[in-house]
Amino acid sequence: MEFSLDVIVKKHWYETRIIIDAMVLPCLCIVMVLVLTYLISTTIKPKNYPPGPKWYPLFGCNNLLNARTTKSTSQWKVISDLAKEYSTNVLGLKMGNERVVVVYGENNIRQVSFDKEFDSRPDSFFLRLRCFGKRIGITFVDGKLWREHRHFAFKALKNEGYGKQFMHEEIKKALRNITNYIDNSDGVPREYIKEQRIQRIIDLMSARSKAFTMAGGWLNQWPWLRFIAPDWTGYSIIQKMNKELSDIIEETINKHKQELVKGNDFIYTFLDEVYKQKQTFTEDQLKGICLDFLIASTQTTGNSFGFMMLALIRNPAMQEKVYQEIITTFGEEDPAFSDIGRLVYTNAFFAETQRYHTVALFSGARRTVSDVIVDGYTIPINTTVLVSLGDLHSDPKHWDEPNIFNPERFIDENGKLKMSPYSHPFGLGRRRCPGEPLSRPFLLTALVTIVKRYRIESSNGELPSEEPIVGILAEPRPFIARCIKRK
Numbered sequence: 001m002e003f004s005l006d007v008i009v010k011k012h013w014y015e016t017r018i019i020i021d022a023m024v025l026p027c028l029c030i031v032m033v034l035v036l037t038y039l040i041s042t043t044i045k046p047k048n049y050p051p052g053p054k055w056y057p058l059f060g061c062n063n064l065l066n067a068r069t070t071k072s073t074s075q076w077k078v079i080s081d082l083a084k085e086y087s088t089n090v091l092g093l094k095m096g097n098e099r100v101v102v103v104y105g106e107n108n109i110r111q112v113s114f115d116k117e118f119d120s121r122p123d124s125f126f127l128r129l130r131c132f133g134k135r136i137g138i139t140f141v142d143g144k145l146w147r148e149h150r151h152f153a154f155k156a157l158k159n160e161g162y163g164k165q166f167m168h169e170e171i172k173k174a175l176r177n178i179t180n181y182i183d184n185s186d187g188v189p190r191e192y193i194k195e196q197r198i199q200r201i202i203d204l205m206s207a208r209s210k211a212f213t214m215a216g217g218w219l220n221q222w223p224w225l226r227f228i229a230p231d232w233t234g235y236s237i238i239q240k241m242n243k244e245l246s247d248i249i250e251e252t253i254n255k256h257k258q259e260l261v262k263g264n265d266f267i268y269t270f271l272d273e274v275y276k277q278k279q280t281f282t283e284d285q286l287k288g289i290c291l292d293f294l295i296a297s298t299q300t301t302g303n304s305f306g307f308m309m310l311a312l313i314r315n316p317a318m319q320e321k322v323y324q325e326i327i328t329t330f331g332e333e334d335p336a337f338s339d340i341g342r343l344v345y346t347n348a349f350f351a352e353t354q355r356y357h358t359v360a361l362f363s364g365a366r367r368t369v370s371d372v373i374v375d376g377y378t379i380p381i382n383t384t385v386l387v388s389l390g391d392l393h394s395d396p397k398h399w400d401e402p403n404i405f406n407p408e409r410f411i412d413e414n415g416k417l418k419m420s421p422y423s424h425p426f427g428l429g430r431r432r433c434p435g436e437p438l439s440r441p442f443l444l445t446a447l448v449t450i451v452k453r454y455r456i457e458s459s460n461g462e463l464p465s466e467e468p469i470v471g472i473l474a475e476p477r478p479f480i481a482r483c484i485k486r487k
């Protein structure tokens with residue numbers, strides 16, 4: 001018998017086509033059902049999840065948040081208003097595919113700040129990107145690594161004079177440079193920073209803060225967007241900033257390795273541990289800690305300083321009261337930092353600035369390491385938790401007329417300074433800011449030095465706006481201050 005090969009192949013192909021055609025439709029249906037089931041499942045809230053807006057497939061609550069933020073310019077305010085709309089102190093959101101819970105009220109804030117279940121930080125694309133793509137440093141690591149390095153850094157810095165007289169002398173030196181610069185500027189408005197590289201980094205940090213929210217924005221939720229829209233997602237800004245910071249840190253570490261830097265400092269102390277090959281003490285980790293210190297200190301302290309100047313300009317009578325207190329207490333003498341505590345009104349003015357112009361409206365993001373109950377609601381494991389310090393600082397339950405700038409609220413009936421248990425500009429608990437012993441003396445000494453020497457006014461007679469620009473942090477809108485020498 002003769003067979004034509006061509007006929008056989010065609011026949012088999014024809015039969016196979018029939019089978020494939022018969023399978024395609026069911027397969028397509030199965031894929032569609034699976035995709036639909038997945039999409040629907042992303043809109044279902046976990047049992048007893050805190051109240052909040054409806055979740056949509058892929059976007060969660062992003063559409064609502066973005067639409068409202070575009071109108072109000074502050075995502076923190078939008079979220080705060082949502083909590084009021086839902087009459088809740090624990091707001092349940094979903095941003096893209098990330099569950100985010102925001103807590104309000106003293107008790108809930110204390111629970112999140114102090115309970116071990118909330119000690120960890122989220123491990124997201126955005127946060128890894130912020131740390132050169134790794135889990136390094138102090139701010140965004142957890143567990144043993146975080147405890148060990150937070151403790152080590154604090155101890156090493158203290159040994160080198162952190163929080164002590166030596167540091168206060170260094171602060172005074174830095175402030176003298178600033179006042180000399182103002183004195184020599186002949187009343188012409190100038191930017192203080194002379195070094196272009198530092199200026200570039202500060203500009204990039206500010207652009208990054210404005211481009212992102214505390215939960216990381218679109219880039220965090222859909223990292224692949226960076227390939228399509230690197231500028232719009234803020235990816236380009238972070239990459240540029242990382243490159244500048246990485247260069248500056250590596251250069252400084254290399255100078256230390258070649259012993260070109262005089263004296264002892266944190267980098268030398270850390271490098272000693274690297275040379276001893278102590279576990280977890282690597283150059284990468286050192287880079288991470290330097291990065292943390294640079295990022296966590298620059299904008300927070302800079303913005304606080306800006307708000308302090310703004311408050312002086314907007315409240316000239318209070319500025320005069322601060323000046324009179326400094327002069328009657330110390331005369332022409334420059335007080336030591338330990339004596340600044342005697343200036344009751346000045347300290348109250350500073351405390352009110354930190355309350356009224358809260359820089360960290362949300363404290364650092366936390367991550368739950370198990371299911372936890374807060375205020376009767378269940379927050380599932382691996383949920384990002386934000387603490388609203390800004391709302392605590394303006395809660396009418398704790399503050400009379402919170403929307404009025406009034407330093408007197410920090411003074412008791414005996415004329416003594418009265419610190420409030422509801423003001424926490426540096427956060428609370430084990431993750432509380434370790435930079436406070438540097439920032440607070442710097443800002444207070446700056447306040448005393450500047451008010452004693454100059455009267456601060458607006459440069460064009462108009463009061464600058466007190467409405468902040470809000471991103472990751474709150475920042476004052478740019479304004480030019482005139483420093484008029486008092487004598």
Ligand code: HEM
Nearest residue numbers: 139296297300301304360363364426427431432433435439
């Ligand atoms: C006015 C200035 C500052 C403000 C308002 C501020 C505020 C904060 C806040 C609210 C947190 C989060 C706390 C939490 O998650 O519960 C924090 C964390 C942190 N801050 Fe600051 N900070 C300031 C200055 C500084 C400075 C000068 C440094 C460094 C020398 C610094 C280093 C850090 C670090 C490393 C963390 C992370 C701590 C951890 O995760 O264990 N901060 N800061």
